[in-house]
Amino acid sequence: MxxxxxxxxxxxxxATVKTKGRGREIDEDEFRTEFQRDVHRILYSQSFRRLRHKTQVFYFPQNDHxxxxxxxxxxxxxxxxxxxxxxxxxxxxxxxxxxxxxxGHAPFGHQGEKFLNKIIADHPEVKAIVPSFNHEVY
Incomplete structure (x- = not known):
């Protein structure tokens, strides 16, 4: 086997098995699963590489790292x-x-998402297209 x-x-x-995936238009890779190929697509994407320029939350104010x-x-x-x-x-x-x-995180992280959601709520024409902003969905 x-x-x-x-x-x-x-x-x-x-567990989600690879056969339950949405399928691919190209042939299966002999050495990598579909999800491993997805990992590599993410790693080599410009969107992923831009994360190195975005500051994450500061864990401890006394820590300068x-x-x-x-x-x-x-x-x-x-x-x-x-x-x-x-x-x-x-x-x-x-x-x-x-x-x-x-x-796909909004500028200023979750606070930015809250601000975008407030703008969306105040503009029904936008809300009809995008009901809310959630970086993990849009």
């Missing part, structure tokens, strides 16, 4: 992969979600 197929059999019943959104998403992806492994879920999918979760 192929090693990748064997790994799929050992997953939790709650500044963190970036890139640091943050790398930590999230690592934690997501570990949790998925412990739960028998799809590690590659969890990593892709962790890497991509902050792409």
């Amino acid at each position: 192929h090693k990748r197929a064997e790994k799929e059999l050992c997953r939790s019943q709650y 500044v963190s970036t959104r890139l640091d943050h998403v790398l930590f999230v992806a690592s934690a997501a992969r570990t949790v998925a492994r412990c739960l028998g879920l799809n590690e590659d999918l969890a990593e892709a979600i962790g890497l991509g979760h902050d792409i």
Whole structure:
């Protein structure tokens, strides 16, 4: 049995398996799963690389070490992969979600999202098109 197929059999019943994906127009990669290819697409995208220029929340005011959104998403992806492994879920999918979760963030983070939502609420013509702003959806 192929090693990748064997790994799929050992997953939790709650895991998303690659065969449940939306499918691809190109042939399957011999060495990478579809979700691994998604990870690589995210890593090589301009949107992902721009995260290195975005400041993340300051954890401690006394600490002068500044963190970036890139640091943050790398930590999230690592934690997501570990949790998925412990739960028998799809590690590659969890990593892709962790890497991509902050792409598309509004300027000024969640406060920026709140501001955009206020603007949307005040303009019905915009609200008809975009009901609310959520960086993980739009």
